[in-house]
Amino acid sequence: MSEFIMPSLGADMESAVLMEWKIKEGDKVKKGDIIAEVETSKGVIEIEIFEDGIVEKLLVEPETECKVGTPLAIIHSVSERINISPAAKKRAKELGVDLEKLASQTKGTINLSQVEATDEKTETKAPTTDGMRQAIARAMSKSNTEIPHYYLSTSINMTAALKWLEELNSQRPIGERILPAALLIHAIVLALKKVPQLNGFWQNDTQEIISEINPGIAIALRKGGLITPAILNTQEMNLNETMHSLDDLITRTRTGKLKGGEMTQQTITITNLGDLGIESVFGVIYPPQVAIVGIGNIMDVPWAENDMLCARKVVKVTLAGDHRATDGRIGAQFLDKLDKILQKPEELL
Amino acid sequence: MNIADIKKTIIKEILNIAPEIEEAEIVDDENIQHSLEIDSFDFLKILIALNEKLGVEVPEADYTKVDTLNKMVDYFSKRL
Numbered sequence: 001m002s003e004f005i006m007p008s009l010g011a012d013m014e015s016a017v018l019m020e021w022k023i024k025e026g027d028k029v030k031k032g033d034i035i036a037e038v039e040t041s042k043g044v045i046e047i048e049i050f051e052d053g054i055v056e057k058l059l060v061e062p063e064t065e066c067k068v069g070t071p072l073a074i075i076h077s078v079s080e081r082i083n084i085s086p087a088a089k090k091r092a093k094e095l096g097v098d099l100e101k102l103a104s105q106t107k108g109t110i111n112l113s114q115v116e117a118t119d120e121k122t123e124t125k126a127p128t129t130d131g132m133r134q135a136i137a138r139a140m141s142k143s144n145t146e147i148p149h150y151y152l153s154t155s156i157n158m159t160a161a162l163k164w165l166e167e168l169n170s171q172r173p174i175g176e177r178i179l180p181a182a183l184l185i186h187a188i189v190l191a192l193k194k195v196p197q198l199n200g201f202w203q204n205d206t207q208e209i210i211s212e213i214n215p216g217i218a219i220a221l222r223k224g225g226l227i228t229p230a231i232l233n234t235q236e237m238n239l240n241e242t243m244h245s246l247d248d249l250i251t252r253t254r255t256g257k258l259k260g261g262e263m264t265q266q267t268i269t270i271t272n273l274g275d276l277g278i279e280s281v282f283g284v285i286y287p288p289q290v291a292i293v294g295i296g297n298i299m300d301v302p303w304a305e306n307d308m309l310c311a312r313k314v315v316k317v318t319l320a321g322d323h324r325a326t327d328g329r330i331g332a333q334f335l336d337k338l339d340k341i342l343q344k345p346e347e348l349l
Numbered sequence: 350m351n352i353a354d355i356k357k358t359i360i361k362e363i364l365n366i367a368p369e370i371e372e373a374e375i376v377d378d379e380n381i382q383h384s385l386e387i388d389s390f391d392f393l394k395i396l397i398a399l400n401e402k403l404g405v406e407v408p409e410a411d412y413t414k415v416d417t418l419n420k421m422v423d424y425f426s427k428r429l
Binding site: 166169170173174175177179180181220222223246247250275276277 | 369383388389407
């Protein structure tokens with residue numbers, strides 16, 4: 001038997017309103033099932049369960065505001081073995097939680113929220129009227145106070161890649177076209193596979209490189225603010241899948257239907273301000289991540305090539321890196337790989 | 350479908366994709382992406398929706414011919 005408690009959907013969340021149960025008492029649930037919708041300062045988010053079991057009792061009525069860590073339901077575990085999600089394991093390490101002790105209290109199953117609940121620092125304060133602004137303020141202040149950023153910038157000739165993309169798109173129906181933004185994200189993921197040091201975390205004075213590449217994509221909300229939900233497991237995706245996942249993520253972000261995992265498992269951030277006409281973005285790293293990649297506008301610029309001056313389509317890509325985790329050399333290798341990958345677009349599909 | 354109907358259809362689809370926008374903000378001769386902060390994803394979605402409604406598919410090479418409301422009306426009316 002274990003309690004399912006209000007999870008922390010991001011380090012700055014203090015409470016959320018349980019909007020709707022997707023399960024009822026007696027239901028069988030399995031790990032990854034969406035069991036409820038909660039409204040946070042970041043919008044409505046679907047929350048998943050991290051264990052298999054049977055719903056014993058629902059403890060909270062819909063439309064109740066609950067602090068992080070509040071028990072929401074009692075789940076009767078099906079399996080007795082120790083089961084811990086990667087996110088919970090990571091957080092436990094970060095907080096110095098004794099997992100064996102916690103496992104004995106939770107009958108062998110540990111989820112992120114239970115780990116967070118053991119942390120005394122997760123005390124709650126009164127909710128603010130502009131929760132998202134406050135959440136951004138806290139995270140960015142922490143970043144600028146604690147992370148020694150270094151910044152690198154490079155101009156990448158996109159002429160070949162865009163020509164290739166145009167050719168590809170001209171053979172496709174409009175609904176299957178690939179946008180340059182997706183091409184760039186896919187290329188960044190491929191470059192991260194070659195330079196994995198930028199994908200992961202810095203915590204407890206150690207660098208942790210993560211094999212799953214879950215880039216958080218900065219998505220502006222028209223009513224103000226921004227959130228950075230992740231595309232999960234991009235390391236396994238081809239270009240079409242990356243485009244499809246990005247499209248899906250943006251749509252669900254705007255309609256407020258994100259999953260909890262997408263809000264908590266980012267391993268790096270990508271911010272693209274190209275559509276607003278910005279030339280280059282120097283980002284602020286979202287802790288405990290160690291890097292943020294900025295994409296500017298793809299512009300027609302004068303470009304010297306083979307001793308000739310010509311007009312080319314060029315994008316400025318920037319990297320802000322955590323100098324505790326990596327040095328400029330690693331950042332430079334990453335940007336160089338990215339450039340090389342984008343010069344061979346036919347290999348991107 | 351006359352020009353007024355085409356214009357109405359385009360405005361309806363823009364508001365569908367970007368519901369926060371007020372109809373009055375859509376100015377005839379302004380670049381819709383810049384003036385309405387519509388990113389490349391939403392722009393593509395608008396064109397996909399218009400393709401479904403009007404049966405006209407805008408090739409990528411023609412994107413500059415549909416970057417304002419007036420240009421869109423003109424582009425679609427010539428191809429219907």
